[in-house]
Amino acid sequence: MRYVDLDGRVGDVTGVIDPQLYLAELSGFADRLPPGAREFATDPGHYAFRGRRCVKDLVPQGAVRSGDDGIEIRFRHNCWKHDEDLVIRYTGVTVFRADMPDAPDGTGAPDVLDVPGVRDLSDLGDVILDEVLPASDGGCTHEIGCRPGTLFVACRDLSAEWSPADCPELRVGSGLRWSGDDPGS
Template identity: 50%
Template sequence: MEYVDLDARTGELSGFLDPARYLSSLPSIAGDLPPGARAFATDPDHYDFRSRRCVKDLTVQAVRGAGTEEVEVELRHNCWKHDRDLIVRYTGVSSFLIDSVDGDHVRGTGLGAVMLDEILPHEDGCVHEIACWDGTLTVVCRDLRATWTEAVCSQA
């Protein structure tokens, strides 16, 4: 991550997630993002940890189309926080990388919960990096479209 701090400090305490530097840079880079990426990155709920539409704590459920120009990543809700799942569809994919602790470099289902993500301009459109507790998913694409879909929570 270029701007999002995944190990921020507050006084003597460390290990906090802090998107503040990214959020302060976003107004100056948003105009360079493709339309779908810009809409997703600048959504006020995206980095609001109290919001039901914050990406934090979602889990990669499935990756479809890896190795093609059209990739879809399905992120499953956390019943304690979210009421919707998130599907991100990438078009014009020029690079797709899963770096996971368990070595699953195709499905991405072993990445654990999302810590945070970051979307930056790229010469091919944008780069979307999703940092999870057990790995990272990085996609370079022409654009992306993020859609929240109804989820069914089954808490026992």
């Protein structure tokens, strides 16, 4: 990633996830992002680590082609943090890479633009963070860092949709609370 630091340092502590440089730069290039990408990247909850709509800790589930140049990626919630799943729909896709260094088939970086059906992405692991950048052709790129893999999409635009999670642990009366919940509410 260009701006998001997935292995930052604070004093003697290493391995700190730091989106601050990206967030500082985002204000300068947000107007060059396509509308859907801009809405997703600038959402106040996107990088709020304790928030329910932060992408951190989501789990990529699968990618499927839609039409001639579209791809849809589904992300499963983390029961301890999210109460919604996320679907990102990309249009005008020119590049899609799912880089899984330890892939059992040994491919490492398959490009699913040529693969019909659903591509399983669960081996990528939990999302660490992502970065949406403007592309020179007026579209955007979206890089998603995971443990241990990476997703990369170059497209005309994207749309993100959150939907209620189907998770027994989230059912009323389960006693679970999400990080960031106010214990007084």
